[in-house]
Amino acid sequence: xxxxxxxDCAHMAHALHLAERGVYTAHPNPMVGCxxxxxxxxxxxxxxxxxxAAHAEINALNAAGDKASGATVxxxxxxCSHHGKTPPCVDxxxxxxxxxxxxxxxxxxxxxxxxxxxxxxxxxxxxxxGLMRSDVEKLLRGFVSRxxxxxxxxxxxxxxxxxxxxxxSTGESQWITGAQARSDVQRxxxxxxxxxxxxxxxxxxxxxxxVRDSSLDTAGKQPMRVVLDKDLRMPLSxxxxxxxxxxxxxxxxxxxxxALVDVGAEVVRVDSxxxxxxxxxxxxxLGDRKVNDVLVEAGPTLAxxxxxxxxxxxxxxxxxxxxxxxxxxxxxxxxxxxxxxxRRALDITDVRRVGTDTRITARxxx
Amino acid sequence: xxxxxxxDCAHMAHALHLAERGVYTAHPNPMVGCxxxxxxxxxxxxxxxxxxAAHAEINALNAAGDKASGATVxxxxxxCSHHGKTPPCVDxxxxxxxxxxxxxxxxxxxxxxxxxxxxxxxxxxxxxxGLMRSDVEKLLRGFVSRxxxxxxxxxxxxxxxxxxxxxxSTGESQWITGAQARSDVQRxxxxxxxxxxxxxxxxxxxxxxxVRDSSLDTAGKQPMRVVLDKDLRMPLSxxxxxxxxxxxxxxxxxxxxxALVDVGAEVVRVDSxxxxxxxxxxxxxLGDRKVNDVLVEAGPTLAxxxxxxxxxxxxxxxxxxxxxxxxxxxxxxxxxxxxxxxRRALDITDVRRVGTDTRITARxxx
Numbered sequence: 194x195x196x197x198x199x200x201d202c203a204h205m206a207h208a209l210h211l212a213e214r215g216v217y218t219a220h221p222n223p224m225v226g227c228x229x230x231x232x233x234x235x236x237x238x239x240x241x242x243x244x245x246a247a248h249a250e251i252n253a254l255n256a257a258g259d260k261a262s263g264a265t266v267x268x269x270x271x272x273c274s275h276h277g278k279t280p281p282c283v284d285x286x287x288x289x290x291x292x293x294x295x296x297x298x299x300x301x302x303x304x305x306x307x308x309x310x311x312x313x314x315x316x317x318x319x320x321x322x323g324l325m326r327s328d329v330e331k332l333l334r335g336f337v338s339r340x341x342x343x344x345x346x347x348x349x350x351x352x353x354x355x356x357x358x359x360x361x362s363t364g365e366s367q368w369i370t371g372a373q374a375r376s377d378v379q380r381x382x383x384x385x386x387x388x389x390x391x392x393x394x395x396x397x398x399x400x401x402x403x404v405r406d407s408s409l410d411t412a413g414k415q416p417m418r419v420v421l422d423k424d425l426r427m428p429l430s431x432x433x434x435x436x437x438x439x440x441x442x443x444x445x446x447x448x449x450x451x452a453l454v455d456v457g458a459e460v461v462r463v464d465s466x467x468x469x470x471x472x473x474x475x476x477x478x479l480g481d482r483k484v485n486d487v488l489v490e491a492g493p494t495l496a497x498x499x500x501x502x503x504x505x506x507x508x509x510x511x512x513x514x515x516x517x518x519x520x521x522x523x524x525x526x527x528x529x530x531x532x533x534x535x536r537r538a539l540d541i542t543d544v545r546r547v548g549t550d551t552r553i554t555a556r557x558x559x
Numbered sequence: 560x561x562x563x564x565x566x567d568c569a570h571m572a573h574a575l576h577l578a579e580r581g582v583y584t585a586h587p588n589p590m591v592g593c594x595x596x597x598x599x600x601x602x603x604x605x606x607x608x609x610x611x612a613a614h615a616e617i618n619a620l621n622a623a624g625d626k627a628s629g630a631t632v633x634x635x636x637x638x639c640s641h642h643g644k645t646p647p648c649v650d651x652x653x654x655x656x657x658x659x660x661x662x663x664x665x666x667x668x669x670x671x672x673x674x675x676x677x678x679x680x681x682x683x684x685x686x687x688x689g690l691m692r693s694d695v696e697k698l699l700r701g702f703v704s705r706x707x708x709x710x711x712x713x714x715x716x717x718x719x720x721x722x723x724x725x726x727x728s729t730g731e732s733q734w735i736t737g738a739q740a741r742s743d744v745q746r747x748x749x750x751x752x753x754x755x756x757x758x759x760x761x762x763x764x765x766x767x768x769x770v771r772d773s774s775l776d777t778a779g780k781q782p783m784r785v786v787l788d789k790d791l792r793m794p795l796s797x798x799x800x801x802x803x804x805x806x807x808x809x810x811x812x813x814x815x816x817x818a819l820v821d822v823g824a825e826v827v828r829v830d831s832x833x834x835x836x837x838x839x840x841x842x843x844x845l846g847d848r849k850v851n852d853v854l855v856e857a858g859p860t861l862a863x864x865x866x867x868x869x870x871x872x873x874x875x876x877x878x879x880x881x882x883x884x885x886x887x888x889x890x891x892x893x894x895x896x897x898x899x900x901x902r903r904a905l906d907i908t909d910v911r912r913v914g915t916d917t918r919i920t921a922r923x924x925x
Contacts, residue, residue, distance in 0.1 A: 353722070353723070354723075354902065355723070355876065355905060355919065355921075356719070356723040356889060356890040356891055357719070357720075357721070357722040357723020357724065357889065357890070358723065358889075361897065361898060361899050362897075363897070363898075365898060365899045366899070367899075493885065497884060497885060500882060500884075501884075508882075510721065514904060514905040514906070514907050514921065515902045515903060515904055515905060516866060516874075516890075516891055516893075516902060516903045516905065517896070517899075517902045518863060518866075518867075518889075518891050518892070518893030518896040518901070518902070519859065519863060519889055519891060519892045519893050519894065519896075520893065520894065520896055520897050521889075523722060523723065523724075523884075523885055523887075523889065524722040524723070524882075525722055525882055525884045525885060526884070526885045527882075527884030527885050527886065528885065528886065530883070530884040530885075530886055531727065531728075531729070531886050532727060532729075532731060533727050533731045533732070533733075533735075533883075535884070536720065536881045536882060536883045536884070537881060537882045538880065538881055539721060539880040539881060539882065540880070541880050541917075544910070544917070551907075551910070553721065555721075555880065
């Protein structure tokens with residue numbers, strides 16, 4: 194087990210902050226931050242902005258120039274050893290003559306998986322691994338989820354009243370939560386590779402599911418829109434089909450797909466499960482498409498089904514300070530849960546005010 | 560407008576803390592605390608424990624003895640000028656020769672209402688009023704509610720899951736919240752003059768509605784149990800009828816009251832309103848009976864009706880970190896609320912963890 198000093202921690206925390214700058218742009222690549230320190234001074238820092246652009250280590254080495262020689266490298270994720278869109282970082286670190294490499298998390302990607310660290314150690318570079326590992330894992334949980342289980346990290350967002358209602362029985366629901374909560378959702382969208390909804394929500398609300406907040410630098414990227422639509426009822430006039438970015442419609446019966454494809458949608462056939470598109474298969478396909486994080490913005494049917502099927506990793510509830518009463522629609526449709534023992538426990542990880550609403554973030558306990 | 564120093568504030572805060580010691584015992588009297596200060600030293604303190612026992616001022620004067628002469632009196636509530644169960648405090652203060660009286664809140668009781676302050680001023684005592692008034696008002700809101708509008712302060716307690724469910728559709732509901740939340744409810748009961756429920760809850764759960772936590776010093780008092788039971792369906796075998804303390808059953812049809820009276824209940828007839836016992840009339844009667852605070856522990860029918868009729872002053876929700884789903888019963892039955900505009904806004908005044916649950920306290924906005 195490697196030992197770390199308070200100074201080590203401070204530099205790794207700095208590298209983590211740098212990594213986070215890529216939150217809206219780095220995906221499907223992991224967010225990575227890197228700090229080079231020589232004789233107690235930070236001589237270079239870098240982070241990874243976009244797939245295809247330089248990795249964090251390269252940006253830090255470039256910033257340090259000659260001062261990289263003999264430096265200690267703090268990098269949140271194990272340096273890559275393989276040729277991807279850019280040459281391996283391990284080679285560049287060796288060439289620059291760094292003295293030591295301190296890593297937060299071993300790269301969970303099977304293509305790397307300790308190989309980068311081995312190469313460094315083999316070349317006589319001192320390495321230490323595991324500094325602030327859990328913070329790095331938390332930051333990269335979408336990436337880790339995809340490369341380890343070929344399934345994106347699934348975040349389900351709901352907006353409800355304090356008594357758990359998402360709409361009136363008539364469907365009236367604009368707006369349950371306030372402007373600041375809606376603007377917070379823009380940030381959740383921007384950090385996601387795909388936004389998933391059900392055909393019911395498309396037919397009822399015709400949402401755009403795009404990032405519209407121009408203050409968020411997404412490098413022009415829009416998350417994919419993903420619609421679960423067993424019988425392919427997706428209207429050709431759906432708003433999202435006319436907007437920048439890609440829309441994928443997952444169905445179990447694709448015989449009417451031609452017209453949808455004509456208007457720019459991709460139609461993918463997957464099996465159905467319990468009368469709905471098999472969401473697990475959809476998530477697998479999104480994993481193949483290198484989606485790290487999926488944000489689900491759906492009605493109670495899809496939300497309840499994903500929860501009951503244990504496909505939700507994190508729940509984000511925007512709870513407005515209102516009572517809506519009984520002539521309403523609840524958050525989750527779960528026809529199979531008939532006893533109190535069927536309820537699902539949550540591990541609440543964060544609660545905070547967002548404007549006039551309360552945002553509750555929770556992991557679903559196994 | 561009187562002026563107050565930081566030292567004044569510190570002494571009044573001390574008096575407020577003393578007042579709070581009577582939270583489980585002073586009602587129907589107000590909680591009052593009193594501090595006597597001479598030459599910068601606290602020479603006496605007192606609080607009011609029980610109706611019939613000495614008032615806070617008298618306890619403080621007794622503690623100070625000769626040192627009361629020339630002292631400044633900090634008292635949360637205006638001293639009484641009338642003969643109640645004990646002689647007037649104003650007379651005692653004058654007799655002790657205090658120099659000044661600093662008061663938090665004028666007594667809202669029409670029997671006092673400034674008269675105590677007038678008598679003190681008339682006798683040449685300096686008086687200042689309004690120090691930490693809003694804190695005193697908050698502490699005494701039950702008392703203030705009763706003496707100013709002849710209606711108790713109504714606190715509605717609910718236990719729900721994060722998605723707003725209070726039971727499964729089958730009625731199964733033990734336990735939605737954890738042991739610490741239930742123990743917190745014991746404290747809410749102990750500070751209330753009456754606990755109100757509906758006949759539906761009695762028939763379904765047969766609750767005792769008593770204070771059972773022996774660590775709470777209630778001086779042996781139990782809050783009244785109040786059941787709203789239009790057609791007098793109250794079972795003679797109901798648990799609460801066999802327990803210490805008084806049970807009042809409010810009905811609109813009292814022709815079968817004799818048997819209930821035989822087993823110790825009091826039966827009161829009030830008009831019905833919208834197919835239910837008129838809750839406003841019940842609260843008026845409880846005001847006449849000197850109940851300052853009512854805690855409602857009811858099902859969605861009575862809870863929804865009280866909310867819709869704007870009879871609830873404060874809502875206390877114990878929210879458990881669970882999803883219960885759709886085969887459940889919601890918090891409030893409100894058949895009249897059909898549009899989003901009908902929803903009721905809440906002013907959330909406190910949110911905190913109680914064990915594994917979250918307790919949300921809110922005022923209902925008008």
